[in-house]
Structure formats: structure tokens, C-alpha cells
Amino acid sequence: MELKILENIEIAQNTFSLKIDNPNLFDALAGQFFMVRINGFNYPLLRRPFSIADFNENYIEIIYRVVGEGTKILTKKKAGEFIDILGPLGNGFSDIGTGKKIFLVGGGIGVAPLIYLKNVIESQYRLPYKAYFGFNFKEEIYVDFGEIATMDGSVGFNGNVVDLVEKELDENSIVFACGPTLMLKRLAYVCYDKNCKMQVSLESRMACGIGVCLGCVVETQDGYKKVCDNGPVFDYREIVWQAL
Amino acid sequence: MELKILENIEIAQNTFSLKIDNPNLFDALAGQFFMVRINGFNYPLLRRPFSIADFNENYIEIIYRVVGEGTKILTKKKAGEFIDILGPLGNGFSDIGTGKKIFLVGGGIGVAPLIYLKNVIESQYRLPYKAYFGFNFKEEIYVDFGEIATMDGSVGFNGNVVDLVEKELDENSIVFACGPTLMLKRLAYVCYDKNCKMQVSLESRMACGIGVCLGCVVETQDGYKKVCDNGPVFDYREIVWQAL
Amino acid sequence: MASSVNLTVKLGNIIFKNPVLTASGTFGYGIEYQKYLDLDKLGGFVTKGLSVVEKQGNKPPRIIETPCGMLNAIGLQNIGVDKFIFEKLPKLKDVNTHIIANIYGSEVSEFVELTEKLNEQDNISALEINVSCPNVAQGGALFGKDPDNVFVLTSAIKKVSKKPIIVKLTPNVDDIAFIAQAAQSAGADAVSLINTITGMVIDTKTKKPFLANKTGGLSGPAIYPVGVRMVYEVYEKIKIPIIGVGGIYNSNVALQYLMAGASLIQIGTANFVKPDISKEIIEGIRTYLDEEGFKSVSDIIGIAHN
């Protein structure tokens, strides 16, 4: 689908917000993602997956970090130009209204989908929640709510966000998490320990995004599952963390 | 060399003028060309050759027609961005001040290098000249001097520019020509017949533009010669026209 | 499209409404694409490679992008032929296009078993035999690189098959036409080429091959000149129809394959980039034929050899 870009601006160091005109032709769940075509030609060839950072009747927002050639080219797109997106794809976060204490835990660019989740929780479920976000340093931060941890201690808690949130979790908690694999793994071991619930949004290299190429699989208790259409959100107990 | 784009605007149907800041680090002859890198990445891979349509202390001008993927992408470049050009390359038009009657004969986008040649003749040699330019139809025309021929008769002479100029040529003429191969071939046969002089600027697919890949050769009386560094301007008597 | 161009192509008794198929492993079991594309518009599609029993495939990472291409080492993960027959095929019963089952075994006997099971499925128009897989029967080098292996396997399948047999060839060989000839001699009804070209990407961070399987198959636009060349070579050596595949991403490249000698073409990796690309390519072929004054797509098949 070719949609008009409303805005594409740097909101933190190497981090951009891309707002796209919402044609209001579909709904989207927090945790779902789009496959974005970077160029109209063959390079870079494959679409890039990006989570939905916000979604309302006016716009669709993606927040992306510049890491490679595709995201670098993406920064050049200007308001008024069109962009080809496929989606929304995959399964979003679920069981939000289970009566458990809600925790949003994100790391780095993985905070993006949790922003949309927060908006959904506030507007749809009207439930209390707590948010804990980890970044490397101050200049990376692009979120204006939640408790912050930074690896260099420049803002908030000095250290890993998992260490920050750990003491808050118990068997009455449900965690919605997204971030670097290593952070999620640590968090998973904490959750096993505290016997709390958790849904994690995973990343994996994708070619199709729609479940046909079998390129994006992750090892689960039931064998390989596709991150793109069995996920990207999984119950953390499903995942074979040792394989990651 | 990365130079700043001053302007990149459509000046006729599918025809753009690209003006680039002139760093005044080199001279350029009419008939020489640049190898232009379309993108900072691998696609399209090869540089594209474009003649110099004008050159002065303020800017370097290229006039290009949108024919394929590379030129299409080029139209998206905006003033203020930088562009990587290699050159000036090849041999320009020569023997301009030979005392012969000067004719500039161009067809389509091949008129571009003759604009710069005209400026050189006027400012440097201060010699009289006559210009004859052929286009398919009115909307293609991007030049404001010379006699025009159009294939559909919408402007000037109705038909081929070779038919328009033919009667003017004799053994005292020197023709500087650039245009579609078929037009140049027709013109070459006329020049053989009239025993006049002619220098033609030829086109050929190029990879390097600097004489090393041997990809751009054209058949001459002395065997294959490289369009990029033995040309692009050749004495028409050198060329084996039957091979084109 | 009030065009009178005839796009139909015959392969044995099967009539394809147009020469555009989608390639094995890039189109799932067809169902996944129904959201993006009316499958009835296709000449047909080829299923993901099916084996006798379900296969888990290789460890991830399984894919990595390369310049104008990608490497994959899926390792033929699939649900197995029985699940395909009982769970997927019924969902496709109203689809009005040709379904070609791509099959893969680790022994000749497995290929035969797959053929027998699929014989009974009216919904399947033909079988495509993937001989480009590693470690079959004799182990060691790639099975499909040896013309003798291809001859023996094709003959065995032909003996039991009630459906036309298409042998899919690997490009990682000295002389692909020789392998195609072996398939033809053994009774193959068609050959398809090319499968992926073996490649490797090394992750300079970990200093290891990026894919868990180390090597993977290169596909996508990058490889199309190799595919076109091989179709051109094979066309001069065999009489049975050729299905061209490899890097097709627009109608121009599809036409190049047809002109090189392919009767049908398959679209693979490009489906990932644009799920409805096959529709565009069909229209592009039609427009070209129309503008060039051809009455039928068969007029251009192999025309580059004239």
C-alpha cells in the first residue's frame, strides 16, 4: 500500500519518527508490525520490518533507529512522498485486561511498540500500568513517560533496565517486553524465577513477513515457529532461550 | 568529486537541467563529458555518462533526458544535495578556428553539448556559425537558438534535421554534430558526398569512462577505439559507419 | 484489458492460462497469498517442497540479504505431504489455477512414495522434482549435479507417476544442458531452472558464516543473467519445455526468459518484495505482446535463437 508521509524527523540520536497518513482502512494492534519498502527499485531488495509505535485515525507512526543502509536511506524520505508498506502483520500483545499488574519493559528501539501499547492501555482498557525503559545514554531517549535506566547513568537508574524492574515483579504481574535479545533473555530468567507472566516481541531477519519464506523462525518448545506470523509477540515460556 | 547541486529542473518534456556548483579546479572542453554517480550505494551500479551542456565559473550544467532507471532517480536529486561526478573526460571538439564555415548539427538530447560549444565559439573564437537542431515534437525542445526541425512539423522545418542542413554544406564547411546514431550516420553520408569536414560525438555504453574496461569501443578504420578516451568526439571519416 | 493476445501455454496436456507461475518456497501453499492476489489470475503456482515426513529445517539464522539478492538456507522445512493433502489442499479446492507440487526426498524411494501419494490428488496438475538438494542417497556432492543420478531418479518417478514430471535443476554445475538431457532421456515432461546459486556471507562481527548452515542459496534480481543464460543453453539441447526461474522481478526479465526459450516462468524472491508482482508481470507481458503485434505468447518462446 502506497501511503503519504506526513513527517520524518529525528527525535533522538540516530532515531527517527516516521508518520504516515492513515487511510483508516484497517485496524492495528500494539505489537504488530509493517514491512516497509525502502525504495521503489531493487536496492535494498527486501522490505524492512518495523513495529507500530502509534496508530490513530490521523497517522501511523514508526520509530526507527538508523543501523544500516536501509534505515539510512529511509531518513532521506520527505513529507509528501509516498511509501510502500505491507501490513499490519503478525500478532499483537494480548490478554491485556487480565487483572494482573501491567508492566511495560523496553530497551532501546524496542521501546517503540510499547508506546502504542501504552496508548491502547490508557484509552481502551483504562488500566494502571508501570513502564521501565532502558537506554545506553541520554541522547538515545525518545520517550516521555516511564522510569528510565541508562547504562552510563546519565538519566535515571544507572544500569540495566532488568535490574531496575526485577524487584517489582511477582506472580501477579504481566510484563509486555521488547528490546535487544540479551535483555529479553535476562528478563525471561527473572520472570521464570518470579513466576510472572510475560509476552515478548522478538526480532528476526525477515524476507516475506507473511509466513511463506520460513526465514524468520525462532526455536520454541513446539519446534521452529515463525516470528512474522506466529509472533512477533510470544509467551516467553514458549521460547527456547538457550538457542538465542 | 562530490559537488553541490544548484538546480535540477525540468526544462522540456522529460528533459532536465542539472546545474552543479563549479569548484573552478579544472577546465572543460565542449564535447567532454562527466561520469555521474546516481546513488551513494550499489544501485544503479555504474556511473552514467553525460555531456557538458555548459561550463562557466559559476556552474557546470548537464542536460539529460529521462530514459531509464538511472536518469529517473537523478530527477529526484534536489538543490543543496551533493553529487559525485568524475571528469571532465574524453576529447572535446577541436579545430574550431580553422576558417571553415561552422555548422552545429544536433538531434534530441544530442543538442546539449552543442550549447556549450556555441558558448565557446561565441566567447572564445568570436566566429560566425549556423546551428540546426532536430527534435521529434515541440514539447521536447530545450534550446533557444538555431534553426529547428521537428518530425511532426510542430515547429520549424517538417522532417529530419539532416534534410534541413544538407543543402547548406560544402567543402568549406566544418560540422560539429551530436545526436542519435542513425541521424549521425545519415549526416556522415551527406558529408562524404559534399566532401566537408565533420566531428561527431558518439554514444556507447560505458563502465569506467576512463579507458580501462574496453567496454565502449566503436569500430574505426584503425580497429576498435574507445569512445570514452579516444572519443567521444571523432572525425567522421574514422568511423566504420556500416558497423553502427 | 480488451486485448486479444493469447497468453495460454501448453505443457503436455495441461493448458496454462498464462506463462506466469510462482516458485517453490516463495509462495507457501498458495493460501497465504490469497489476501494479496487472486490466485485464479496465475498460470499456476508451485508449493513449498514437500517431503514424506514433516521436516524442521535448518537452525536460524536462515536468511541474509545481499546486493540485489538474498541467501536462504531454510533446509526444506515443511509440513510433510500428508498434512499438505489433508489440511492445505482442501482449502484450495475452489482455486481455478494449476497447482504444482514440489517434492523432495532423501532417497529415490521417498520420491516414489511422494509421487504415489500425490497421484491420487486431482487438484495437483504436475510434480516438480527438486533434485538440487544436498545429501541424497549416495551422500557427498549435490545429488542433482550428476546426470546419472538425475536419470535414475527421473526414470523411477516417471514409472509410477500419473502426472507430468518437471525436473528442477541446480545451476551449480559445469554444464546444465547435460543434466537437462539426462532428465529428458529419462522421460521428464519438462525441466525448470534455475534453483539458487550456492553462496556464503560472513559476519565480520562474529567472524563466522552468517547462516547457521554456513552456505545458502542466492536468489533475487542479482542472478537473473545466469538464469537467462542457462535457459538459452538448455533450449538448444533439449526438446521438452523449459520453465525459467531466477531473479525475475519485472515483465522485461520475464520476457527475456521466454525469448531465451522458456515456455513458462516462475517468480520467486520478488513475491517477498511485492506480493502481487505476478499480476503486474502477466499484464506487462500482455502489453508487450500487444504493442509488438504478437498474437500469442508462443510466438516469442525461444525467439532470441533466431
Next chain:
Amino acid sequence: MASSVNLTVKLGNIIFKNPVLTASGTFGYGIEYQKYLDLDKLGGFVTKGLSVVEKQGNKPPRIIETPCGMLNAIGLQNIGVDKFIFEKLPKLKDVNTHIIANIYGSEVSEFVELTEKLNEQDNISALEINVSCPNVAQGGALFGKDPDNVFVLTSAIKKVSKKPIIVKLTPNVDDIAFIAQAAQSAGADAVSLINTITGMVIDTKTKKPFLANKTGGLSGPAIYPVGVRMVYEVYEKIKIPIIGVGGIYNSNVALQYLMAGASLIQIGTANFVKPDISKEIIEGIRTYLDEEGFKSVSDIIGIAHN
């Protein structure tokens, strides 16, 4: 660059100041690049393929762009070895880098003649034997596809050569390691791989192959995963050094080749895109080694096999 990383690589008795060479056919006779690049910065460069007598090469068109690549069918146009020796080499006498002469003959005897002529040139550090050329001696299939041919040719050259011999292999084979082993057994001092992959582009306007020669060799970024894979395969089978070439366009890809097992690398098509790319790649390799704490480039050669 106050870096203490050791970039030197040894090949027999030759010491290269860094592992970056430029590839035959893409760097002319070196002289053409002096305007863009200080040749002394290079590990070395390889000349355009030289034959006993001047060759006109193929009819144009000779090149065509493809996705992230290009096809060429130059047909080994060159000025002939004598002109090279008398007109080009003297101009290079002050260049402080290794010059490798790439040679090409249509008979074994021609290769021998070329070797003898170049034996006397102190300026030439080594010979690279292009066995990837069509129609040599026995005619028919590509000469370099047959390990026996490669063995015979390499032995014959080795017998007369006073310089190290590098055999350049074609990728258009079943098993490139087998050919590399033949070269090694015959005494080759090194192998370089890969030459171009045979491909074809068809012009849908004329309905003919675009190149006058019909087929051409695919080079450029598109092919790098194939080259890396082949270097990786060959590294496991031979002991002599490997020179990696094919699609290198930045230091990351150069490093992939080194990690796969190449002792040196060559840059080809990328020179056309950026005449001074080799300088960037040398610096990129240095920076990488520095940042990763390696003392010497030799520490990473073949590291992906660990």
C-alpha cells in the same frame, strides 16, 4: 593513521604491503589510474590479460548493466605482450608496488611463450594465468573447467617460469576446489578466484542477446556471496595461498574474503564506480583490525573456519 597493525602478506618470497590488489581487466595497465590513486598505496595490481599478439576483442556491444552487476564480453582485447613490455612497463618503473601480469593464450605453447617473455621483466612480480577463457587448445568447453587441462597447463608454465604463478579459476564449475587442487599439484604458487560467472541479457526490443558475443561474464557486488563461498570451499582443500576476487565493493566484503581464507583480495568492477575505492578498502581493513585488536591481517585469514 598512526596504527601499528601489520597489513603485510607474503606469497612465496613476495611481500605485499597490504592484501589489496586490483583485478585484471578493470585496472588497465595501471597507468590510467595514476590520476586517481597513488599506486604505491596498493598491495599490487594485475594488468589486463596479455596475449602473444595484440587482440582486437569482440564486436560491440560488449557490456551491459544488470542488478548490482554487469556483464562484459570484451574478448580479451589487449595490446600484446611486446607492446606492453616496451610501451607500458617503462612508464611504471618508478611505481613502488607489485605488478602482476595476467596472461592468456589459445594454446599451451602461447602461455609458455608469454611466460618466457615476462621472465626477463624485473618489474613483474608474478604471473596470473587466466584459464577461464573459452576455446583454448582442445576447443569445445571452457578450458579451465577441466582439472586435467589446468594441471597440464600449470605444469608447463611452472617448468619455464622464474616468477611465482597464480592460476585464476572460473566459477562456472561443479567443484572449484577440485580444479584448485589440480593447480596446486602442478606447482601453482597461488590460485585466484573467482573470474566472472557466465550470464546473458536479452534485449526485448531487438529480441536478441544484448551482447554481440551473446553471453558475457557477470561481475560486481551481485556475485560476492558466490566468491566468498568458493574461497571458503577451496581453503579447506588446498595449502597454497588464495587470492579472493568477485564483487568486493567495501572493506566489509573484503574482510569476508579474508576470513573465508583469502590471503589477498582483488578489486574489479568497483574500480569503475570509484577509481580510488582500493584506498578506502585498505583503510577500512586497517580500522577493523585496529578496533578488533588484531595485530596483523594474517590473524584473520581463514578465521571463519575456526
